[in-house]
Amino acid sequence: MSGPEELITVPVIKAEHAYKVFGRRPERAVERLRAGTAREELHREGVTAAVIDASFEVDAGEIFVVMGLSGSGKSTLIRMVNGLLTPTAGHLEVAGHSVQDLDDRGLRKLRREQISMVFQHFALLPHRTVGENAAYGLTLQGMNRSDRQAQAEKALEMVGLGGWGGSLPGELSGGMRQRVGLARALAAGTEVLLMDEAFSALDPLIRREMQDQLIELQQRLDKTILFITHDLNEAMRLGDRIAMMRDGRIVQIGTAEQILNDPANDYVAQFVQDVDRTRVLTASSVMEPPVAVLGSEQGPRTAHRLMREHQVSHLMVVDRSYSLLGVVREDDVARAVERQQDDLTGLVEPVVTVAPDVALADLFAASAVSPDALAVMEGTRLVGVIPRVTMLSALASVGGQKVADADIQAVGGGQAFAAAAPAGGGHS
Numbered sequence: 324m325s326g327p328e329e330l331i332t333v334p335v336i337k338a339e340h341a342y343k344v345f346g347r348r349p350e351r352a353v354e355r356l357r358a359g360t361a362r363e364e365l366h367r368e369g370v371t372a373a374v375i376d377a378s379f380e381v382d383a384g385e386i387f388v389v390m391g392l393s394g395s396g397k398s399t400l401i402r403m404v405n406g407l408l409t410p411t412a413g414h415l416e417v418a419g420h421s422v423q424d425l426d427d428r429g430l431r432k433l434r435r436e437q438i439s440m441v442f443q444h445f446a447l448l449p450h451r452t453v454g455e456n457a458a459y460g461l462t463l464q465g466m467n468r469s470d471r472q473a474q475a476e477k478a479l480e481m482v483g484l485g486g487w488g489g490s491l492p493g494e495l496s497g498g499m500r501q502r503v504g505l506a507r508a509l510a511a512g513t514e515v516l517l518m519d520e521a522f523s524a525l526d527p528l529i530r531r532e533m534q535d536q537l538i539e540l541q542q543r544l545d546k547t548i549l550f551i552t553h554d555l556n557e558a559m560r561l562g563d564r565i566a567m568m569r570d571g572r573i574v575q576i577g578t579a580e581q582i583l584n585d586p587a588n589d590y591v592a593q594f595v596q597d598v599d600r601t602r603v604l605t606a607s608s609v610m611e612p613p614v615a616v617l618g619s620e621q622g623p624r625t626a627h628r629l630m631r632e633h634q635v636s637h638l639m640v641v642d643r644s645y646s647l648l649g650v651v652r653e654d655d656v657a658r659a660v661e662r663q664q665d666d667l668t669g670l671v672e673p674v675v676t677v678a679p680d681v682a683l684a685d686l687f688a689a690s691a692v693s694p695d696a697l698a699v700m701e702g703t704r705l706v707g708v709i710p711r712v713t714m715l716s717a718l719a720s721v722g723g724q725k726v727a728d729a730d731i732q733a734v735g736g737g738q739a740f741a742a743a744a745p746a747g748g749g750h751s
């Protein structure tokens with residue numbers, strides 16, 4: 324999301340104490356649930372409380388994942404969001420519209436103009452071409468043929484299917500068909516994407532590719548995405564935030580890191596215990612923010628003083644245009660002060676830069692190249708420092724050993740300005 328921070332964001336999707344009960348006298352069942360009757364007791368009476376007291380908000384541009392085992396209520400929840408099911412109690416809102424207050428016409432309009440769905444089983448029309456399938460939503464919107472084709476072709480290109488518009492779905496692999504489903508949703512140009520187990524039918528490798536593609540597309544398109552999955556790793560990879568569902572209730576809402584580090588209850592804790600934390604935790608979770616900046620005229624003495632003042636072990640060195648040049652270490656600086664050296668010559672060592680969203684596992688790979696510390700850069704801005712000792716202790720605390728390719732880059736020595744980061748202590 325962009326814009327000034329004081330901008331108040333209005334949630335695009337909102338659920339307030341939503342209930343959905345299937346069976347006899349559903350309203351009465353809601354009252355009983357509110358009064359503390361267990362879901363199992365209702366179940367014994369043949370009444371299913373599919374969704375119980377669900378509240379959440381999805382902000383514009385967010386990927387919000389609803390994650391839970393089979394039968395936990397995910398599909399029921401998403402069907403209430405798009406108005407296919409009316410909540411037994413509570414309130415659902417999409418793009419400012421109160422979903423359950425819309426009549427059929429209003430609902431159709433909402434689905435046509437604001438919401439696109441992507442399903443597990445593609446739902447492609449087999450006798451229509453890929454292009455016509457991608458343009459399907461636009462046909463419903465009443466757009467003319469040539470505009471439709473152009474927009475569909477653009478969407479197909481976005482998902483890597485440029486040039487396939489004339490083929491039939493049957494000529495495509497499963498992964499490609501799912502891309503057509505995604506292209507159809509994108510072509511419709513709606514703000515909201517509802518994705519119900521959208522990648523669950525795909526082979527693991529293709530699935531991962533689709534996840535990467537969704538993340539990449541989302542960076543450009545900034546849609547509001549409600550994504551349903553029963554796969555925890557998928558939830559953790561995709562979700563800006565994740566709602567964990569169990570037996571109809573949302574038991575926790577949080578980022579992947581929050582859920583891993585601070586599970587709301589034993590159920591969640593058990594659920595996440597086998598997740599490879601080194602792939603979920605990122606540079607931003609272990610980095611330490613830069614706490615000071617100094618000018619180029621300031622040498623080892625100032626650096627030394629700053630390091631002590633701020634209790635830091637490393638200073639990142641940047642030039643006058645704030646480009647990162649390297650890192651100086653506490654012992655080198657101390658020795659330079661003893662020698663009465665006036666500038667930072669010879670003290671600045673190359674530093675490896677990483678993006679804030681690089682996984683811990685990949686930091687480990689980066690640390691093999693960078694002896695002392697990593698610089699965390701958001702574009703050209705230094706946003707944090709990870710002393711090696713911090714990273715190693717973080718890795719040790721999550722038991723991670725995996726190493727993979729990282730988006731890493733080394734920069735050489737120099738001097739001028741320096742930004743300081745707190746000394747590396749153990750992060751656990």
Ligand SMILES: Nc1ncnc2c1ncn2[C@@H]1O[C@H](COP(=O)(O)OP(=O)(O)OP(=O)(O)O)[C@@H](O)[C@H]1O
Nearest residue numbers: 345371373391392393394395396397398399400553
């Ligand atoms: N139309 C219906 N009538 C009766 N019970 C229903 C209906 N739809 C869903 N249920 C029940 O509601 C509960 C939640 O189902 P739901 O499909 O929402 O779960 P889910 O998390 O999406 O599961 P899955 O991943 O298997 O689709 C289940 O016990 C299911 O049997």
